[in-house]
Amino acid sequence: MPDQSSYARQRADFIHRHRISLKFRRGATALVWGVATVLLVLALGVHALVDGAPGVLDVVATVAATVLTVVALRRPAPAPHAHGLPGVPGDAHGPCPTDHPDMGPWVIGSRIAGPLTLLAVAAGLGPAFVAVPLTAVVVLAGRVALYMVVVRRRTVAIARALAAHxxxxxxxxxxxxxxxxxxxxxxxxxxxxxxxxxxxxxxxxxxxxxxxxxxxxxxxxxxxxxxxxxxxxxxxxxxxxxxxxxxxxxxxxxxxxxxxxxxxxxxxxxxxxxxxxxxxxxxxxxxxxxxxxxxxxxxxxxxxxxxxxxxxxRPQVQEIEAATRSITDVERPVVLYAPTWQGKRMRVNFSSLRFGAEIVEALIEAGADVIFRPHPLSKRHPRLEHFVRRTEVVLALDTQDPDTPGRHLIGDLPNRTWSLNECMNRADALVSDVSSVVSDWLQSGKPYAMVSTKWPVDEFRDRFPVARGAYVLTRDLEDAHEVIADMLGPDSMRGPRDELRVRVLGGFTGRESxxxxxxxxxxxxxxxxx
Structure with missing residues (x-):
């Protein structure tokens, strides 16, 4: 008996290739029809050897059972559905239908009744014995075939509406x-x-x-x-x-x-x-x-x-305004802290959100106001949401304290009311991670810092070229005071940042992209x- 894991892999590979390749799908269909034809001929041949030449009923039963069984083998998926497409019935803002008929039992029944019909014919059994499985396969596979017709009609209706669109x-x-x-x-x-x-x-x-x-x-x-x-x-x-x-x-x-x-x-x-x-x-x-x-x-x-x-x-950066003054001329700079999502695997986890509270504390100590905009997916995961709340608490307490000048922005305003580009236009500097946010920020020409969650500064810049124009904060926030002070003051990375803007954003400015x-x-x- 073949190894189960090997069989499972081969089955998964077959299913995957059938889903993504029309050529493979056509080949598989031809193979199924070929095997079905061989079985049909074999059933009639055995009947001829056992009980003489098959009659018209035997031939019709064999052909009908074979064709219907192969049709049912396709296990039809539900029809697609459209929203907001003129010419297709239904509410453009209505819910997505999820209650689809289960064809599984009908398909399985067809797979059993079809071969039983061929066996009855091959064994030379009488019309009554052939009629029972034949009737079953006609009913079972017929239900599947009827569903396929309905699916096809609905799909064609959407295609006609698309052709008009x-x-x-x-x-x-x-x-x-x-x-x-x-x-x-x-x-x-x-x-x-x-x-x-x-x-x-x-x-x-x-x-x-x-x-x-x-x-x-x-x-x-x-x-x-x-x-x-x-x-x-x-x-x-x-x-x-x-x-x-x-x-x-x-x-x-x-x-x-x-x-x-x-x-x-x-x-x-x-x-x-x-x-x-x-x-x-x-x-x-x-x-x-x-x-x-x-x-x-x-x-x-x-x-x-x-x-x-x-x-x-990047067409999307047309709304990001270029800096009109040096950050040294800003009395109290505003820093956008936009940590990325942690991803699904540790290998691609570049998020600094786990120690976001410590990062914003360092920004507060440097005399900055903070706009906090975590990745939208962060709030959909309980563990990540904890880090979001922890960071927001630090900023909220500093804002509420009458003895501090901090006026930070958290919650719905920077996360729902404003777009990311609007947040960028309200900020004088950025703190983020390995993220497309940094690439888009280059359009502004303003300084930015990136957080290295795993690597020393030199290795981080070597691994991630966009960091070569960034101020780099390490996970332990060692030298954070000096790094942030440089970003919000002398801005020693202005030259590398301008060179990166051309390489990363193609040299387009304003609405040119x-x-x-x-x-x-x-x-x-x-x-x-x-």
């Missing part, structure tokens, strides 16, 4: 809880190219969450678990570009559709390992903010042809005939 691009999202930030970040820049788009979402469990926490103007289409099946119908003639914002492995489900151009955008430029995933080489085009991103791939050992890159800066992005994709979208 004429989207040029789709945001192909297969990520997790950070979706609201990712989608909000990129929808406007993509729409600024002058053509409509659509948002495809893969993970149904996030459908409601994404729609409740975004103000998307594009239609939202929730795919089923069989995304490839859906996309084969939903990719209408005008839809020729898929954009990817998250590193999810399930992006490959979208990438099974070869007739579109797959474009990697990501959700921010940073020196985190996620910025140099090897599978980025599988995208047709990679939009990066500056040459630093291209160098990052080369340093990380990810080989990507130069022609796949296009440098367009947003305009370059819109112009680049307007030209490409315009080339797709409706």
């Amino acid at each position: 004429q989207p040029r691009f789709a945001i192909a999202y297969a990520g997790y809880g950070g979706g609201p930030t990712h989608l909000t970040m990129w929808e406007d820049p993509l729409l600024s190219a002058g053509f409509p788009g659509v948002v495809f979402n893969y993970r149904e469990k996030y459908c409601e969450y994404l729609r409740e926490n975004t103000d998307l103007t594009s239609p939202f289409v929730q795919l089923s678990t069989d995304a490839v099946r859906d996309l084969q119908v939903l990719v209408v003639p005008t839809l020729r570009y898929f954009f990817y914002l998250h590193n999810a492995k399930s992006n490959y489900r979208y990438m099974a559709i070869k007739k579109v151009t797959h474009v990697w955008l990501g959700h921010g430029d940073s020196d985190k390992p996620a910025s140099v995933f090897g599978r980025h080489a599988d995208y047709d085009l990679l939009v990066v903010s500056g040459t630093a991103a291209i160098e990052r791939y080369a340093t990380g050992g990810v080989r990507i042809p130069a022609e796949k890159f296009v440098v367009l800066g 947003a305009e370059a992005f819109a112009a680049y994709f307007h030209e490409r979208f315009a080339g797709v005939a409706p």
